[in-house]
Amino acid sequence: MNTPMVVLHESVRDPQAELWFGEPAGFMPLPLNSLLAEPGSADAEAMREAVAPLLEAAPSELVRQRFVAQLAWGQRMLGALCGFGTVHCSVGLHRDDIDLTSAHLLSLFTISWRDTNVAPRGVTAARAATSAKGHTHIAFEELPCGPAVLSESTLRYAAESGLPQLPLLQVHAYIPHPDCKRLAVFTVSSTAVARREEYRALLRGMVETVRFEDPLRVAS
Numbered sequence: 001m002n003t004p005m006v007v008l009h010e011s012v013r014d015p016q017a018e019l020w021f022g023e024p025a026g027f028m029p030l031p032l033n034s035l036l037a038e039p040g041s042a043d044a045e046a047m048r049e050a051v052a053p054l055l056e057a058a059p060s061e062l063v064r065q066r067f068v069a070q071l072a073w074g075q076r077m078l079g080a081l082c083g084f085g086t087v088h089c090s091v092g093l094h095r096d097d098i099d100l101t102s103a104h105l106l107s108l109f110t111i112s113w114r115d116t117n118v119a120p121r122g123v124t125a126a127r128a129a130t131s132a133k134g135h136t137h138i139a140f141e142e143l144p145c146g147p148a149v150l151s152e153s154t155l156r157y158a159a160e161s162g163l164p165q166l167p168l169l170q171v172h173a174y175i176p177h178p179d180c181k182r183l184a185v186f187t188v189s190s191t192a193v194a195r196r197e198e199y200r201a202l203l204r205g206m207v208e209t210v211r212f213e214d215p216l217r218v219a220s
Contacts, residue, residue: 012216018113018177019145019184022209024202027090027109035075036082085112092188096195107190107199109206114183121176122147124183128174135172137200145210148175152200154193166191171199173207184210 012020023029034050037043058064078089092107116124122140129138129149138151155168173186188203 017214018212019111020209020211020215021111021186021206023090023109023206026094027092029088029090030078032078032082032087032089036079085114086110087113092190096192098195098198105190105192105195107188107192110185110187110189112185112187114185116176116181116183118180121178121180124176124180125149125174128183128185129172132172141204141207143175143208143210145175145212146178148173148207150174150200150204150207152196167193169193169196169199171196171203173203175207175210178212186210 031047034043034047037047055064055068078086088109088111090109092105092109094105094107096105114128116128119127125147126140126149129135129151132151132153135151135153138149141148141150150171150173152169152171155170156166168189168191170187170189174183175186176183186203186207188199190199192199
């Protein structure tokens with residue numbers, strides 16, 4: 001049996017990091033700092049340089065305009081997520097191992113912080129999940145980093161929202177910080193609602209890797 005390859009992202013050594021976690025193969029982190037950079041900043045310039053070859057390779061001016069419009073739409077969506085405390089966002093692309101004739105499965109993985117009233121960590125996690133309207137499959141877990149609650153929900157956006165009308169599966173994990181003043185919310189979202197068990201297992205695997213202490217320092 002082959003040992004899974006573990007790749008350490010440079011952020012693992014970030015002295016400002018507030019939690020550490022592992023992300024499975026198939027997820028590509030989005031560079032929020034560059035995508036949402038202020039005009040004229042170094043990050044904005046780096047983003048412009050990264051996008052320039054794509055614009056130059058476009059077959060027509062119409063295609064270029066559509067790409068710019070889609071990029072701007074994506075930036076607005078990411079900006080809205082960050083406004084709700086999102087600090088990490090990845091796009092997941094995975095092969096459907098159950099239905100080999102189907103297209104690849106697309107998902108979105110986010111981590112957000114929420115401020116909470118001071119309370120025991122288990123109580124905070126339970127309140128977060130049980131107070132959310134329409135959540136099902138609520139399960140209390142004792143993880144290596146402490147107590148957590150997992151749940152899931154299925155959303156369908158209103159027609160006037162302009163968003164796709166496909167049902168959206170969201171699998172959540174609520175993990176209180178040891179300071180008992182906030183919690184991290186891990187969410188995997190996908191329109192592949194028939195694969196809810198697989199996404200449930202995928203998220204659980206990720207939250208089992210969460211640590212609130214630098215794992216490299218602890219291991220040394």
